Amino acid sequence: MIRGRAEKSFQLLSSYLYMLKLKNPGTIVEIENDSESRFKYLFMEIGSCLAGFRSQMQPVIAVDACFLKGKYFGSLFVATCKDGNNNVYPIAWGVGDSENDASWEWFFTNLRSAIGHEIPDLVFVSDRHKSNSKAVLTVFPNALHVHYIYHIGQNVKGKFKHENVHALFYKAAKAYPESEFHELFNDLERYDPAVSTYLREASFSRWVRAYSDGKRFDIMTTNIAECLNTTLADARKFSIQCLMEYIRNMLQQWFYERRGHASKMARHLTSWAEGQIAKRFALSQYWLSEPIDMYRFNVKDGNSGGIVDLKAKTCTCRVFDFDKLSCGHALAAARSRNIDLYTLSSAYYQTEALLCAYVDPIMPVGSQADWIVPNERASVNLLPPATRRPCGRRKTCRIPSAGEGEEEGKMWSLWSNWPQSPNLLKSNKSG
Known part of the structure:
Protein backbone atom coordinates (compact mmCIF):
# COMPACT_ATOMS: atom_id res chain seq x y z
CA MET A 1 0.00 0.00 0.00
CA ILE A 149 32.17 -24.04 -12.52
CA TYR A 150 29.39 -24.43 -9.93
CA HIS A 151 26.74 -25.96 -12.19
CA ILE A 152 29.24 -28.26 -13.87
CA GLY A 153 30.47 -29.32 -10.44
CA GLN A 154 26.91 -30.01 -9.24
CA ASN A 155 26.27 -32.14 -12.31
CA VAL A 156 29.46 -34.10 -11.67
CA LYS A 157 28.38 -34.60 -8.07
CA GLY A 158 24.90 -35.76 -9.08
CA LYS A 159 25.77 -37.96 -12.05
CA PHE A 160 28.89 -39.67 -10.70
CA LYS A 161 28.64 -40.94 -7.14
CA HIS A 162 32.34 -41.47 -6.45
CA GLU A 163 33.29 -39.86 -3.18
CA ASN A 164 36.36 -37.92 -4.34
CA VAL A 165 35.25 -36.92 -7.85
CA HIS A 166 33.59 -33.64 -6.83
CA ALA A 167 36.62 -32.34 -4.91
CA LEU A 168 38.98 -33.41 -7.69
CA PHE A 169 36.87 -31.58 -10.26
CA TYR A 170 37.22 -28.26 -8.39
CA LYS A 171 40.97 -28.73 -7.96
CA ALA A 172 41.34 -29.47 -11.67
CA ALA A 173 39.17 -26.50 -12.71
CA LYS A 174 41.16 -24.06 -10.57
CA ALA A 175 44.63 -25.40 -11.40
CA TYR A 176 47.01 -22.83 -12.92
CA PRO A 177 49.53 -24.88 -14.96
CA GLU A 178 48.26 -27.24 -17.65
CA SER A 179 50.50 -29.99 -16.30
CA GLU A 180 48.78 -29.82 -12.90
CA PHE A 181 45.36 -29.81 -14.55
CA HIS A 182 46.11 -32.90 -16.62
CA GLU A 183 47.49 -34.73 -13.59
CA LEU A 184 44.26 -34.08 -11.69
CA PHE A 185 42.13 -34.81 -14.75
CA ASN A 186 43.84 -38.17 -15.18
CA ASP A 187 42.95 -38.95 -11.57
CA LEU A 188 39.32 -38.17 -12.41
CA GLU A 189 39.49 -40.42 -15.45
CA ARG A 190 40.78 -43.30 -13.33
CA TYR A 191 37.73 -43.07 -11.09
CA ASP A 192 35.34 -43.28 -14.02
CA PRO A 193 36.00 -42.73 -17.76
CA ALA A 194 32.47 -41.36 -18.06
CA VAL A 195 33.50 -38.40 -15.89
CA SER A 196 36.22 -37.35 -18.31
CA THR A 197 33.88 -37.85 -21.28
CA TYR A 198 31.29 -35.54 -19.73
CA LEU A 199 33.86 -32.86 -18.86
CA ARG A 200 35.49 -32.99 -22.29
CA GLU A 201 32.09 -32.35 -23.86
CA ALA A 202 31.79 -29.22 -21.69
CA SER A 203 34.97 -27.92 -23.45
CA PHE A 204 38.11 -27.26 -21.40
CA SER A 205 38.38 -23.68 -22.66
CA ARG A 206 35.00 -22.86 -21.07
CA TRP A 207 35.65 -24.01 -17.50
CA VAL A 208 39.36 -24.79 -16.96
CA ARG A 209 41.51 -21.93 -15.65
CA ALA A 210 44.66 -23.38 -17.24
CA TYR A 211 43.05 -23.08 -20.71
CA SER A 212 41.64 -19.57 -20.30
CA ASP A 213 44.74 -17.60 -21.47
CA GLY A 214 44.55 -15.50 -18.32
CA LYS A 215 41.80 -13.26 -19.65
CA ARG A 216 39.24 -14.14 -16.98
CA PHE A 217 41.57 -13.10 -14.10
CA ASP A 218 40.57 -15.10 -10.99
CA ILE A 219 36.82 -15.08 -11.71
CA MET A 220 35.80 -18.74 -11.90
CA HIS A 268 49.84 2.01 -3.69
CA LEU A 269 47.56 -1.02 -4.00
CA THR A 270 44.09 -1.61 -2.59
CA SER A 271 43.80 -3.20 0.84
CA TRP A 272 42.64 -6.52 -0.66
CA ALA A 273 45.54 -6.62 -3.14
CA GLU A 274 47.97 -5.63 -0.37
CA GLY A 275 46.74 -8.58 1.67
CA GLN A 276 47.30 -10.98 -1.22
CA ILE A 277 50.81 -9.63 -1.84
CA ALA A 278 51.67 -9.85 1.88
CA LYS A 279 50.71 -13.54 2.01
CA ARG A 280 52.77 -14.38 -1.05
CA PHE A 281 55.70 -12.28 0.14
CA ALA A 282 55.82 -14.12 3.47
CA LEU A 283 55.64 -17.48 1.70
CA SER A 284 58.50 -16.61 -0.68
CA GLN A 285 60.78 -14.97 1.88
CA TYR A 286 63.45 -17.68 1.76
CA TRP A 287 63.14 -18.77 -1.86
CA LEU A 288 66.33 -18.64 -3.94
CA SER A 289 66.35 -16.42 -7.03
CA GLU A 290 68.94 -17.12 -9.75
CA PRO A 291 69.24 -14.51 -12.56
CA ILE A 292 69.09 -15.71 -16.16
CA ASP A 293 69.36 -12.27 -17.74
CA MET A 294 68.27 -8.74 -16.84
CA TYR A 295 64.55 -9.60 -16.61
CA ARG A 296 64.34 -13.39 -16.27
CA PHE A 297 64.99 -15.41 -13.14
CA ASN A 298 64.89 -19.04 -12.08
CA VAL A 299 63.27 -19.13 -8.63
CA LYS A 300 63.63 -22.25 -6.49
CA ASP A 301 60.90 -22.81 -3.94
CA GLY A 302 61.70 -26.36 -2.85
CA ASN A 303 59.21 -27.86 -5.29
CA SER A 304 58.88 -27.29 -9.02
CA GLY A 305 59.91 -23.62 -8.78
CA GLY A 306 59.20 -21.05 -11.46
CA ILE A 307 60.89 -19.11 -14.24
CA VAL A 308 59.88 -15.45 -14.00
CA ASP A 309 59.98 -12.77 -16.69
CA LEU A 310 59.55 -9.43 -14.94
CA LYS A 311 59.32 -7.49 -18.20
CA ALA A 312 56.56 -9.68 -19.67
CA LYS A 313 55.03 -10.18 -16.17
CA THR A 314 54.80 -13.93 -16.55
CA CYS A 315 55.84 -16.98 -14.58
CA THR A 316 55.77 -20.67 -15.41
CA CYS A 317 53.58 -21.24 -12.33
CA ARG A 318 51.01 -19.09 -14.23
CA VAL A 319 49.65 -17.42 -11.09
CA PHE A 320 51.30 -14.15 -12.20
CA ASP A 321 49.77 -14.54 -15.67
CA PHE A 322 46.19 -15.19 -14.54
CA ASP A 323 45.75 -13.10 -11.38
CA LYS A 324 47.72 -10.10 -12.73
CA LEU A 325 49.18 -9.88 -9.22
CA SER A 326 52.77 -10.82 -8.44
CA CYS A 327 53.18 -14.49 -7.55
CA GLY A 328 55.67 -15.61 -4.91
CA HIS A 329 58.29 -16.34 -7.57
CA ALA A 330 57.98 -12.83 -9.05
CA LEU A 331 58.24 -11.29 -5.57
CA ALA A 332 61.41 -13.27 -4.85
CA ALA A 333 62.92 -12.19 -8.17
CA ALA A 334 61.97 -8.54 -7.66
CA ARG A 335 63.38 -8.56 -4.15
CA SER A 336 66.76 -9.80 -5.41
CA ARG A 337 66.94 -6.79 -7.79
CA ASN A 338 65.47 -4.24 -5.35
CA ILE A 339 62.56 -3.67 -7.70
CA ASP A 340 59.42 -2.03 -6.30
CA LEU A 341 57.05 -4.96 -5.75
CA TYR A 342 53.93 -2.91 -6.44
CA THR A 343 54.91 -1.89 -9.95
CA LEU A 344 54.46 -5.48 -11.13
CA SER A 345 50.73 -5.70 -10.47
CA SER A 346 47.96 -4.68 -12.86
CA ALA A 347 46.71 -1.10 -12.76
CA TYR A 348 43.26 -2.48 -11.89
CA TYR A 349 44.52 -3.09 -8.33
CA GLN A 350 45.87 0.39 -7.71
CA THR A 351 44.24 2.56 -5.04
CA GLU A 352 44.07 5.46 -7.49
CA PRO A 390 -2.42 -16.57 -10.56
CA CYS A 391 -4.12 -16.11 -7.22
CA GLY A 392 -2.76 -17.93 -4.19
CA ARG A 393 0.55 -18.11 -2.37
CA ARG A 394 3.45 -17.12 -4.58
CA LYS A 395 6.48 -19.39 -4.85
CA THR A 396 9.62 -17.87 -3.40
CA CYS A 397 12.17 -20.47 -4.53
CA ARG A 398 13.56 -20.72 -8.01
CA ILE A 399 13.04 -23.52 -10.49
CA PRO A 400 16.37 -25.26 -11.23
CA SER A 401 17.85 -24.07 -14.51
CA ALA A 402 18.96 -26.26 -17.37
CA GLY A 403 22.22 -28.01 -16.69
CA GLU A 404 21.71 -28.66 -12.98
CA GLY A 405 21.90 -32.24 -11.76
CA GLU A 406 18.82 -34.43 -11.48
CA GLU A 407 19.19 -34.91 -7.72
CA GLU A 408 19.53 -31.17 -7.16
CA GLY A 409 16.52 -30.58 -9.40
CA LYS A 410 14.39 -32.98 -7.35
CA MET A 411 15.43 -31.25 -4.14
CA TRP A 412 14.56 -27.80 -5.54
CA SER A 413 11.21 -29.12 -6.77
CA LEU A 414 10.31 -30.49 -3.33
CA TRP A 415 11.53 -27.34 -1.60
CA SER A 416 9.65 -24.91 -3.82
CA ASN A 417 6.33 -26.72 -3.22
CA TRP A 418 6.77 -27.36 0.50
CA PRO A 419 4.60 -25.23 2.84
CA GLN A 420 7.09 -23.08 4.71
CA SER A 421 6.89 -20.68 7.60
CA PRO A 422 8.19 -17.10 7.19
CA ASN A 423 11.02 -17.77 9.65
CA LEU A 424 12.18 -20.83 7.72
CA LEU A 425 12.14 -18.91 4.46
CA LYS A 426 14.18 -16.13 6.02
CA SER A 427 16.82 -18.47 7.40
CA ASN A 428 17.23 -20.21 4.06
CA LYS A 429 17.22 -17.07 1.90
CA SER A 430 20.90 -17.43 0.96
CA GLY A 431 20.18 -20.78 -0.69
Whole structure:
Protein backbone atom coordinates (compact mmCIF):
# COMPACT_ATOMS: atom_id res chain seq x y z
CA MET A 1 0.00 0.00 0.00
CA ILE A 2 2.84 2.39 0.81
CA ARG A 3 4.58 1.82 -2.51
CA GLY A 4 1.42 2.00 -4.62
CA ARG A 5 -0.21 -0.41 -7.04
CA ALA A 6 1.88 -2.39 -9.52
CA GLU A 7 -0.08 -0.97 -12.45
CA LYS A 8 0.63 2.60 -11.36
CA SER A 9 4.35 1.72 -11.11
CA PHE A 10 4.49 0.91 -14.82
CA GLN A 11 2.88 4.28 -15.66
CA LEU A 12 5.47 6.09 -13.50
CA LEU A 13 8.40 4.22 -15.00
CA SER A 14 8.99 6.50 -18.00
CA SER A 15 8.95 9.67 -15.85
CA TYR A 16 11.19 8.08 -13.24
CA LEU A 17 13.79 7.04 -15.80
CA TYR A 18 13.73 10.53 -17.32
CA MET A 19 14.55 12.03 -13.92
CA LEU A 20 17.22 9.39 -13.34
CA LYS A 21 18.98 10.42 -16.56
CA LEU A 22 18.57 14.11 -15.71
CA LYS A 23 20.15 13.75 -12.26
CA ASN A 24 22.86 11.30 -13.35
CA PRO A 25 24.59 12.36 -16.60
CA GLY A 26 25.69 9.53 -18.84
CA THR A 27 22.90 7.21 -17.69
CA ILE A 28 21.44 4.98 -20.40
CA VAL A 29 17.87 3.68 -20.13
CA GLU A 30 15.69 1.91 -22.66
CA ILE A 31 12.09 0.70 -22.49
CA GLU A 32 10.40 -1.45 -25.09
CA ASN A 33 6.69 -2.21 -25.21
CA ASP A 34 4.55 -4.32 -27.51
CA SER A 35 1.90 -3.19 -30.01
CA GLU A 36 -0.66 -2.85 -27.21
CA SER A 37 1.60 -0.54 -25.16
CA ARG A 38 2.26 -3.31 -22.64
CA PHE A 39 5.65 -3.42 -20.97
CA LYS A 40 8.13 -5.81 -22.56
CA TYR A 41 11.77 -4.95 -21.68
CA LEU A 42 13.77 -2.49 -19.57
CA PHE A 43 17.50 -1.67 -19.61
CA MET A 44 19.19 0.61 -17.05
CA GLU A 45 22.85 1.60 -16.78
CA ILE A 46 23.69 4.45 -14.40
CA GLY A 47 26.30 6.86 -15.74
CA SER A 48 28.68 6.61 -12.76
CA CYS A 49 28.82 2.81 -13.05
CA LEU A 50 29.38 2.98 -16.79
CA ALA A 51 32.21 5.50 -16.46
CA GLY A 52 33.92 3.45 -13.77
CA PHE A 53 33.72 0.25 -15.78
CA ARG A 54 35.04 1.82 -18.97
CA SER A 55 38.09 3.35 -17.29
CA GLN A 56 39.03 1.31 -14.23
CA MET A 57 37.63 -2.24 -14.28
CA GLN A 58 38.82 -5.65 -15.37
CA PRO A 59 37.02 -6.45 -18.67
CA VAL A 60 35.45 -9.57 -17.15
CA ILE A 61 31.65 -9.38 -16.90
CA ALA A 62 29.55 -11.91 -15.00
CA VAL A 63 25.94 -12.09 -16.17
CA ASP A 64 23.01 -13.77 -14.48
CA ALA A 65 19.24 -13.52 -14.12
CA CYS A 66 16.75 -14.21 -11.36
CA PHE A 67 12.97 -14.27 -11.20
CA LEU A 68 10.86 -11.39 -9.91
CA LYS A 69 8.42 -12.08 -7.09
CA GLY A 70 5.84 -9.35 -7.65
CA LYS A 71 2.37 -9.36 -9.14
CA TYR A 72 3.60 -9.83 -12.71
CA PHE A 73 5.95 -12.43 -14.12
CA GLY A 74 9.44 -11.33 -15.11
CA SER A 75 13.18 -11.81 -14.73
CA LEU A 76 15.82 -9.38 -13.49
CA PHE A 77 19.03 -9.40 -15.54
CA VAL A 78 22.35 -8.14 -14.20
CA ALA A 79 25.82 -7.58 -15.64
CA THR A 80 28.54 -6.99 -13.07
CA CYS A 81 32.31 -7.10 -12.56
CA LYS A 82 34.80 -6.78 -9.69
CA ASP A 83 36.72 -3.69 -8.64
CA GLY A 84 40.38 -3.73 -7.56
CA ASN A 85 39.39 -4.27 -3.93
CA ASN A 86 37.49 -7.48 -4.74
CA ASN A 87 34.08 -5.80 -4.42
CA VAL A 88 31.06 -6.38 -6.63
CA TYR A 89 30.71 -3.53 -9.16
CA PRO A 90 27.32 -3.60 -10.96
CA ILE A 91 27.35 -2.36 -14.53
CA ALA A 92 23.84 -2.76 -15.96
CA TRP A 93 20.38 -4.03 -15.08
CA GLY A 94 17.49 -5.28 -17.16
CA VAL A 95 13.98 -6.65 -16.85
CA GLY A 96 12.37 -9.08 -19.28
CA ASP A 97 9.59 -11.61 -19.36
CA SER A 98 11.89 -14.61 -18.75
CA GLU A 99 15.30 -16.07 -19.60
CA ASN A 100 14.65 -16.72 -23.27
CA ASP A 101 16.51 -16.04 -26.53
CA ALA A 102 14.77 -12.73 -27.24
CA SER A 103 15.20 -11.29 -23.72
CA TRP A 104 18.88 -12.13 -23.43
CA GLU A 105 19.65 -10.85 -26.93
CA TRP A 106 17.81 -7.58 -26.22
CA PHE A 107 19.74 -7.13 -22.96
CA PHE A 108 23.13 -7.83 -24.56
CA THR A 109 22.36 -5.57 -27.54
CA ASN A 110 21.74 -2.65 -25.19
CA LEU A 111 24.79 -3.56 -23.14
CA ARG A 112 26.91 -3.46 -26.29
CA SER A 113 25.54 -0.03 -27.19
CA ALA A 114 26.47 1.21 -23.72
CA ILE A 115 29.96 -0.24 -23.19
CA GLY A 116 30.98 -0.65 -26.84
CA HIS A 117 31.97 -3.86 -28.61
CA GLU A 118 35.65 -3.11 -29.20
CA ILE A 119 36.82 -3.68 -25.62
CA PRO A 120 40.10 -5.66 -25.75
CA ASP A 121 40.10 -9.07 -24.05
CA LEU A 122 36.43 -8.82 -23.09
CA VAL A 123 35.20 -11.91 -21.23
CA PHE A 124 31.69 -12.99 -20.24
CA VAL A 125 31.19 -15.46 -17.40
CA SER A 126 27.79 -17.14 -17.12
CA ASP A 127 25.99 -20.35 -16.36
CA ARG A 128 25.29 -22.82 -19.17
CA HIS A 129 21.86 -21.43 -20.05
CA LYS A 130 21.42 -21.95 -23.79
CA SER A 131 19.72 -18.60 -24.44
CA ASN A 132 22.51 -16.79 -22.61
CA SER A 133 25.24 -18.51 -24.62
CA LYS A 134 23.45 -17.91 -27.90
CA ALA A 135 23.00 -14.19 -27.16
CA VAL A 136 26.68 -13.67 -26.27
CA LEU A 137 27.77 -15.36 -29.49
CA THR A 138 25.35 -13.25 -31.54
CA VAL A 139 25.95 -9.84 -29.97
CA PHE A 140 29.61 -10.16 -28.84
CA PRO A 141 31.12 -12.60 -31.38
CA ASN A 142 34.70 -11.52 -30.58
CA ALA A 143 34.39 -11.82 -26.79
CA LEU A 144 35.52 -14.86 -24.84
CA HIS A 145 32.57 -16.67 -23.26
CA VAL A 146 33.31 -19.00 -20.35
CA HIS A 147 31.16 -20.92 -17.92
CA TYR A 148 31.28 -20.80 -14.18
CA ILE A 149 32.17 -24.04 -12.52
CA TYR A 150 29.39 -24.43 -9.93
CA HIS A 151 26.74 -25.96 -12.19
CA ILE A 152 29.24 -28.26 -13.87
CA GLY A 153 30.47 -29.32 -10.44
CA GLN A 154 26.91 -30.01 -9.24
CA ASN A 155 26.27 -32.14 -12.31
CA VAL A 156 29.46 -34.10 -11.67
CA LYS A 157 28.38 -34.60 -8.07
CA GLY A 158 24.90 -35.76 -9.08
CA LYS A 159 25.77 -37.96 -12.05
CA PHE A 160 28.89 -39.67 -10.70
CA LYS A 161 28.64 -40.94 -7.14
CA HIS A 162 32.34 -41.47 -6.45
CA GLU A 163 33.29 -39.86 -3.18
CA ASN A 164 36.36 -37.92 -4.34
CA VAL A 165 35.25 -36.92 -7.85
CA HIS A 166 33.59 -33.64 -6.83
CA ALA A 167 36.62 -32.34 -4.91
CA LEU A 168 38.98 -33.41 -7.69
CA PHE A 169 36.87 -31.58 -10.26
CA TYR A 170 37.22 -28.26 -8.39
CA LYS A 171 40.97 -28.73 -7.96
CA ALA A 172 41.34 -29.47 -11.67
CA ALA A 173 39.17 -26.50 -12.71
CA LYS A 174 41.16 -24.06 -10.57
CA ALA A 175 44.63 -25.40 -11.40
CA TYR A 176 47.01 -22.83 -12.92
CA PRO A 177 49.53 -24.88 -14.96
CA GLU A 178 48.26 -27.24 -17.65
CA SER A 179 50.50 -29.99 -16.30
CA GLU A 180 48.78 -29.82 -12.90
CA PHE A 181 45.36 -29.81 -14.55
CA HIS A 182 46.11 -32.90 -16.62
CA GLU A 183 47.49 -34.73 -13.59
CA LEU A 184 44.26 -34.08 -11.69
CA PHE A 185 42.13 -34.81 -14.75
CA ASN A 186 43.84 -38.17 -15.18
CA ASP A 187 42.95 -38.95 -11.57
CA LEU A 188 39.32 -38.17 -12.41
CA GLU A 189 39.49 -40.42 -15.45
CA ARG A 190 40.78 -43.30 -13.33
CA TYR A 191 37.73 -43.07 -11.09
CA ASP A 192 35.34 -43.28 -14.02
CA PRO A 193 36.00 -42.73 -17.76
CA ALA A 194 32.47 -41.36 -18.06
CA VAL A 195 33.50 -38.40 -15.89
CA SER A 196 36.22 -37.35 -18.31
CA THR A 197 33.88 -37.85 -21.28
CA TYR A 198 31.29 -35.54 -19.73
CA LEU A 199 33.86 -32.86 -18.86
CA ARG A 200 35.49 -32.99 -22.29
CA GLU A 201 32.09 -32.35 -23.86
CA ALA A 202 31.79 -29.22 -21.69
CA SER A 203 34.97 -27.92 -23.45
CA PHE A 204 38.11 -27.26 -21.40
CA SER A 205 38.38 -23.68 -22.66
CA ARG A 206 35.00 -22.86 -21.07
CA TRP A 207 35.65 -24.01 -17.50
CA VAL A 208 39.36 -24.79 -16.96
CA ARG A 209 41.51 -21.93 -15.65
CA ALA A 210 44.66 -23.38 -17.24
CA TYR A 211 43.05 -23.08 -20.71
CA SER A 212 41.64 -19.57 -20.30
CA ASP A 213 44.74 -17.60 -21.47
CA GLY A 214 44.55 -15.50 -18.32
CA LYS A 215 41.80 -13.26 -19.65
CA ARG A 216 39.24 -14.14 -16.98
CA PHE A 217 41.57 -13.10 -14.10
CA ASP A 218 40.57 -15.10 -10.99
CA ILE A 219 36.82 -15.08 -11.71
CA MET A 220 35.80 -18.74 -11.90
CA THR A 221 32.16 -18.36 -10.80
CA THR A 222 29.28 -15.90 -11.17
CA ASN A 223 29.15 -15.36 -7.41
CA ILE A 224 29.58 -11.63 -7.97
CA ALA A 225 26.30 -11.65 -9.92
CA GLU A 226 24.48 -14.17 -7.75
CA CYS A 227 25.24 -12.28 -4.53
CA LEU A 228 23.34 -9.33 -6.03
CA ASN A 229 20.35 -11.62 -6.52
CA THR A 230 20.53 -12.52 -2.84
CA THR A 231 20.93 -8.88 -1.82
CA LEU A 232 17.76 -8.05 -3.75
CA ALA A 233 15.78 -11.06 -2.49
CA ASP A 234 13.17 -8.89 -0.75
CA ALA A 235 13.30 -6.00 -3.23
CA ARG A 236 12.36 -8.37 -6.07
CA LYS A 237 8.85 -8.39 -4.56
CA PHE A 238 8.49 -4.66 -5.31
CA SER A 239 6.76 -3.16 -8.31
CA ILE A 240 9.09 -2.26 -11.18
CA GLN A 241 9.64 1.45 -10.50
CA CYS A 242 10.19 0.81 -6.78
CA LEU A 243 12.67 -1.96 -7.64
CA MET A 244 14.69 0.37 -9.88
CA GLU A 245 14.71 3.04 -7.17
CA TYR A 246 15.81 0.47 -4.58
CA ILE A 247 18.72 -0.52 -6.83
CA ARG A 248 19.69 3.12 -7.42
CA ASN A 249 19.60 3.85 -3.69
CA MET A 250 21.68 0.75 -2.93
CA LEU A 251 24.32 1.84 -5.43
CA GLN A 252 24.29 5.38 -4.03
CA GLN A 253 25.21 3.98 -0.60
CA TRP A 254 27.84 1.61 -2.01
CA PHE A 255 29.56 4.38 -3.97
CA TYR A 256 29.65 6.68 -0.92
CA GLU A 257 30.99 4.01 1.44
CA ARG A 258 33.58 2.66 -0.98
CA ARG A 259 34.77 6.12 -1.99
CA GLY A 260 35.38 6.86 1.68
CA HIS A 261 37.11 3.54 2.25
CA ALA A 262 39.37 4.03 -0.79
CA SER A 263 40.33 7.55 0.34
CA LYS A 264 41.72 6.07 3.59
CA MET A 265 43.98 3.57 1.82
CA ALA A 266 47.53 4.82 2.23
CA ARG A 267 49.27 2.22 0.06
CA HIS A 268 49.84 2.01 -3.69
CA LEU A 269 47.56 -1.02 -4.00
CA THR A 270 44.09 -1.61 -2.59
CA SER A 271 43.80 -3.20 0.84
CA TRP A 272 42.64 -6.52 -0.66
CA ALA A 273 45.54 -6.62 -3.14
CA GLU A 274 47.97 -5.63 -0.37
CA GLY A 275 46.74 -8.58 1.67
CA GLN A 276 47.30 -10.98 -1.22
CA ILE A 277 50.81 -9.63 -1.84
CA ALA A 278 51.67 -9.85 1.88
CA LYS A 279 50.71 -13.54 2.01
CA ARG A 280 52.77 -14.38 -1.05
CA PHE A 281 55.70 -12.28 0.14
CA ALA A 282 55.82 -14.12 3.47
CA LEU A 283 55.64 -17.48 1.70
CA SER A 284 58.50 -16.61 -0.68
CA GLN A 285 60.78 -14.97 1.88
CA TYR A 286 63.45 -17.68 1.76
CA TRP A 287 63.14 -18.77 -1.86
CA LEU A 288 66.33 -18.64 -3.94
CA SER A 289 66.35 -16.42 -7.03
CA GLU A 290 68.94 -17.12 -9.75
CA PRO A 291 69.24 -14.51 -12.56
CA ILE A 292 69.09 -15.71 -16.16
CA ASP A 293 69.36 -12.27 -17.74
CA MET A 294 68.27 -8.74 -16.84
CA TYR A 295 64.55 -9.60 -16.61
CA ARG A 296 64.34 -13.39 -16.27
CA PHE A 297 64.99 -15.41 -13.14
CA ASN A 298 64.89 -19.04 -12.08
CA VAL A 299 63.27 -19.13 -8.63
CA LYS A 300 63.63 -22.25 -6.49
CA ASP A 301 60.90 -22.81 -3.94
CA GLY A 302 61.70 -26.36 -2.85
CA ASN A 303 59.21 -27.86 -5.29
CA SER A 304 58.88 -27.29 -9.02
CA GLY A 305 59.91 -23.62 -8.78
CA GLY A 306 59.20 -21.05 -11.46
CA ILE A 307 60.89 -19.11 -14.24
CA VAL A 308 59.88 -15.45 -14.00
CA ASP A 309 59.98 -12.77 -16.69
CA LEU A 310 59.55 -9.43 -14.94
CA LYS A 311 59.32 -7.49 -18.20
CA ALA A 312 56.56 -9.68 -19.67
CA LYS A 313 55.03 -10.18 -16.17
CA THR A 314 54.80 -13.93 -16.55
CA CYS A 315 55.84 -16.98 -14.58
CA THR A 316 55.77 -20.67 -15.41
CA CYS A 317 53.58 -21.24 -12.33
CA ARG A 318 51.01 -19.09 -14.23
CA VAL A 319 49.65 -17.42 -11.09
CA PHE A 320 51.30 -14.15 -12.20
CA ASP A 321 49.77 -14.54 -15.67
CA PHE A 322 46.19 -15.19 -14.54
CA ASP A 323 45.75 -13.10 -11.38
CA LYS A 324 47.72 -10.10 -12.73
CA LEU A 325 49.18 -9.88 -9.22
CA SER A 326 52.77 -10.82 -8.44
CA CYS A 327 53.18 -14.49 -7.55
CA GLY A 328 55.67 -15.61 -4.91
CA HIS A 329 58.29 -16.34 -7.57
CA ALA A 330 57.98 -12.83 -9.05
CA LEU A 331 58.24 -11.29 -5.57
CA ALA A 332 61.41 -13.27 -4.85
CA ALA A 333 62.92 -12.19 -8.17
CA ALA A 334 61.97 -8.54 -7.66
CA ARG A 335 63.38 -8.56 -4.15
CA SER A 336 66.76 -9.80 -5.41
CA ARG A 337 66.94 -6.79 -7.79
CA ASN A 338 65.47 -4.24 -5.35
CA ILE A 339 62.56 -3.67 -7.70
CA ASP A 340 59.42 -2.03 -6.30
CA LEU A 341 57.05 -4.96 -5.75
CA TYR A 342 53.93 -2.91 -6.44
CA THR A 343 54.91 -1.89 -9.95
CA LEU A 344 54.46 -5.48 -11.13
CA SER A 345 50.73 -5.70 -10.47
CA SER A 346 47.96 -4.68 -12.86
CA ALA A 347 46.71 -1.10 -12.76
CA TYR A 348 43.26 -2.48 -11.89
CA TYR A 349 44.52 -3.09 -8.33
CA GLN A 350 45.87 0.39 -7.71
CA THR A 351 44.24 2.56 -5.04
CA GLU A 352 44.07 5.46 -7.49
CA ALA A 353 42.04 3.33 -9.90
CA LEU A 354 39.66 2.38 -7.09
CA LEU A 355 39.15 6.03 -6.18
CA CYS A 356 38.46 6.93 -9.81
CA ALA A 357 35.91 4.11 -10.09
CA TYR A 358 33.79 5.68 -7.34
CA VAL A 359 34.59 9.36 -7.86
CA ASP A 360 31.21 10.22 -9.44
CA PRO A 361 28.35 10.04 -6.92
CA ILE A 362 24.98 8.53 -7.76
CA MET A 363 22.30 11.17 -7.26
CA PRO A 364 18.73 10.61 -6.04
CA VAL A 365 15.81 11.56 -8.26
CA GLY A 366 14.07 13.55 -5.53
CA SER A 367 10.44 13.56 -4.47
CA GLN A 368 7.89 12.76 -7.15
CA ALA A 369 6.11 16.03 -6.34
CA ASP A 370 9.23 17.92 -7.48
CA TRP A 371 9.69 16.09 -10.80
CA ILE A 372 9.57 18.28 -13.88
CA VAL A 373 8.94 15.93 -16.78
CA PRO A 374 8.07 16.85 -20.40
CA ASN A 375 4.49 16.13 -21.36
CA GLU A 376 5.47 13.50 -23.92
CA ARG A 377 7.14 11.54 -21.11
CA ALA A 378 4.57 12.18 -18.40
CA SER A 379 1.71 11.19 -20.71
CA VAL A 380 3.20 7.79 -21.62
CA ASN A 381 0.60 5.14 -20.78
CA LEU A 382 2.72 2.05 -20.24
CA LEU A 383 0.57 -0.93 -19.34
CA PRO A 384 1.78 -3.91 -17.30
CA PRO A 385 2.59 -7.20 -19.05
CA ALA A 386 -0.29 -9.50 -19.92
CA THR A 387 1.23 -12.33 -17.89
CA ARG A 388 0.34 -11.86 -14.24
CA ARG A 389 0.58 -14.41 -11.47
CA PRO A 390 -2.42 -16.57 -10.56
CA CYS A 391 -4.12 -16.11 -7.22
CA GLY A 392 -2.76 -17.93 -4.19
CA ARG A 393 0.55 -18.11 -2.37
CA ARG A 394 3.45 -17.12 -4.58
CA LYS A 395 6.48 -19.39 -4.85
CA THR A 396 9.62 -17.87 -3.40
CA CYS A 397 12.17 -20.47 -4.53
CA ARG A 398 13.56 -20.72 -8.01
CA ILE A 399 13.04 -23.52 -10.49
CA PRO A 400 16.37 -25.26 -11.23
CA SER A 401 17.85 -24.07 -14.51
CA ALA A 402 18.96 -26.26 -17.37
CA GLY A 403 22.22 -28.01 -16.69
CA GLU A 404 21.71 -28.66 -12.98
CA GLY A 405 21.90 -32.24 -11.76
CA GLU A 406 18.82 -34.43 -11.48
CA GLU A 407 19.19 -34.91 -7.72
CA GLU A 408 19.53 -31.17 -7.16
CA GLY A 409 16.52 -30.58 -9.40
CA LYS A 410 14.39 -32.98 -7.35
CA MET A 411 15.43 -31.25 -4.14
CA TRP A 412 14.56 -27.80 -5.54
CA SER A 413 11.21 -29.12 -6.77
CA LEU A 414 10.31 -30.49 -3.33
CA TRP A 415 11.53 -27.34 -1.60
CA SER A 416 9.65 -24.91 -3.82
CA ASN A 417 6.33 -26.72 -3.22
CA TRP A 418 6.77 -27.36 0.50
CA PRO A 419 4.60 -25.23 2.84
CA GLN A 420 7.09 -23.08 4.71
CA SER A 421 6.89 -20.68 7.60
CA PRO A 422 8.19 -17.10 7.19
CA ASN A 423 11.02 -17.77 9.65
CA LEU A 424 12.18 -20.83 7.72
CA LEU A 425 12.14 -18.91 4.46
CA LYS A 426 14.18 -16.13 6.02
CA SER A 427 16.82 -18.47 7.40
CA ASN A 428 17.23 -20.21 4.06
CA LYS A 429 17.22 -17.07 1.90
CA SER A 430 20.90 -17.43 0.96
CA GLY A 431 20.18 -20.78 -0.69
